[in-house]
Amino acid sequence: MLKSFKEFFTPVFSPEQDQHRVIDLKLAAAVLMVEVGMADSTIAKEERRVMERTLQESFKLSPQEANEIVCLAEQEVDHAVSLHEFTSLLNKSLGKKEKNSILEILWAVAFADNLLDKYEEYYIRKIADLLYVSHRDYIRAKHLAAVNPDPQA
Numbered sequence: 313m314l315k316s317f318k319e320f321f322t323p324v325f326s327p328e329q330d331q332h333r334v335i336d337l338k339l340a341a342a343v344l345m346v347e348v349g350m351a352d353s354t355i356a357k358e359e360r361r362v363m364e365r366t367l368q369e370s371f372k373l374s375p376q377e378a379n380e381i382v383c384l385a386e387q388e389v390d391h392a393v394s395l396h397e398f399t400s401l402l403n404k405s406l407g408k409k410e411k412n413s414i415l416e417i418l419w420a421v422a423f424a425d426n427l428l429d430k431y432e433e434y435y436i437r438k439i440a441d442l443l444y445v446s447h448r449d450y451i452r453a454k455h456l457a458a459v460n461p462d463p464q465a
Contacts, residue, residue: 337405338371340398341414342385344439348418350389352429359424366417399442411443412453419457 345363349355355363360382367378392398402414418439422432440450 336401338367338373338381339385339388340401341370341417342367342381343388343392343398344395344402344414344418345421346382346385346389347395348421348432348435348439350386351422351431351435352427355386356425358426359421362417362421362424366420395439395442399439403443408445408449411445412449414443415440415445415450415453416456419454423457 342363345366346355349359349363363382364375364378367373367381368375373381402411406414415436418436422428422436436454437450440447445453
């Protein structure tokens with residue numbers, strides 16, 4: 313039994329810890345994107361495209377890897393009790409600039425289908441609060457995404 317506990321915690325304390333942290337960051341970011349995308353009860357194909365492309369560009373992933381992370385994030389959202397565990401990880405790992413970038417990405421997801429749902433806006437506001445992003449930066453990110461919701465299109 314002790315051996316199984318040791319094997320369970322090995323990845324957490326191994327030299328590959330930074331690699332696991334990056335994987336966790338990818339998943340945490342993807343979960344927030346999926347949460348916003350599903351706020352209006354369905355992820356539109358445009359929203360999914362923004363999620364996958366953002367993951368590819370931000371983390372240097374292949375299209376298949378990005379798709380797999382989004383699928384995993386969808387499963388996490390189905391089982392998650394709150395967003396706190398994901399925003400907590402991002403708070404510990406990211407600075408102000410990176411957190412603002414996360415908000416810009418979330419707004420891009422929300423605007424991707426050209427329909428800003430009130431629940432999408434609610435979730436982004438909630439996430440901004442959990443990430444300790446100022447209201448000024450929250451509004452700035454919204455305006456940037458509204459002007460150019462999909463800069464890569």
